[in-house]
Amino acid sequence: MAQHRDSARESILTAFQELLLDTSGSGASLDAVARAAGVTKGGLLYHFGSRDGLETALIDRLETLAAAEYERMRAAPQGAAAYYVSLAEYVNSPLDRATLAGGALARGNPRARAVIVEMRRRYFGILNDDLRDPDLARATMLLTDGLYYDATTIGEPFEHELDIPAFLARLTPRAVS
Template sequence: MAQHRDSARESILTAFQELLINTSGSGASLDAVAQAAGVTKGGLLYHFGSRDGLETALIERLETLAAAECDRMRAAPNGAAAYYVTLTEYVDSPLDRATLAGGTLARRNPRARGVVLEMRRRYFDILNDDLRDPELARATMLLADGLYYDATTLAEPFEHELDVPAFLARMRPARG
C-alpha cells in the first residue's frame, strides 16, 4: 500500500513539474495537476496538503537531483568540465526536467530561486576546482548552456560541431 501511495505522489509531482514546463506555470493549477496525474483534487491534497506543499516537494526533488549531479561531476574520470558539457544523458533527464520546472517556479517562489542559484553556484565551484580558473569555469558553464540550447531547440547538429574534449584540452591550464 505504501508503494502505491509513493507512486501516486510521484505521479502528481511529475504532472505538476510537466505543467510548469509546458505552460510556463500558468496552467499548473491544482485542478489541472490533479487531472494530468489522474487523481482527484482531494487525492492531490491528501499527498501534498496545498499548492505550497506541492512546490516544496518539487524544490526538494530538484535539490536531491542536483546534489547527485554534483557528486557525479566531482567523480567524473575525465574531469568535471568534460562531464559538464556532455549532454548525451542530460537532455530530458529527470534533472533536466526538474531544473526547467524549478526555473519556472523560481520566477515567483524565493525558495526555488535560491535553490536554482545555489545549484549553479555549486556547479561553478566544482568547475573552478577542476579548471583552476574562474573565467574558464564560467566560460565552460556558458559553453554548456549554448550546447544545451542547440540540442533542445535545433534538434540537429550545428554545421561546425565542436570537438568538446579537444576544446577543453586547449582551454585547460597546464597543471604543475
C-alpha cells in the first residue's frame, strides 16, 4: 500500500510540474493538478495538504536531483566542464524538467528562487574547481546556456558545429595537461 501512496504522490507531483511548464504556472491550480494526475482534489490534498505543500515537494525534488547531478559532474571521467557542456542526456531529463518548473515557481516563491540561484553557484564552483579559472568557468556556463537555448528552442543544437572537447582543450590547456 505504501508503494501505491508513493506512486500516487509522484504522479501528482509530476502533474504539477508539467502543468507549471505547460501553462507558465497560471494553469497549475489544485483542481487542474488533480485532473491531470487522475486523482480527486481530496486525494491531492491527502498527499500534499495545499498548494504550498506541492511547491515544497517540487523544490525538494529539484534539490535531490541537483545533488545527484553535482556528484555526476565531479566524477565525470571527461572532466566537469566537458560533462556540463554535453547536453545529450540533460535536455528533457527529470532534472531539466524540475529545473524549469522550479524556475516558474521562482517568480513568486523565495525558496524556489534561492534553490535555482544555489544551483548556478554550485555548478560554477564545480566548473571552477575543474578549470581552475573563474572566467573560464563562467564562459563555460554561458556557452552551455547558449547550446541549451538552441537545443530547446529550435530543437537542434549547434553542437555539431563545435568540437566541444577540442574547444575546451584550447581554452583550458593547464586544466587538461
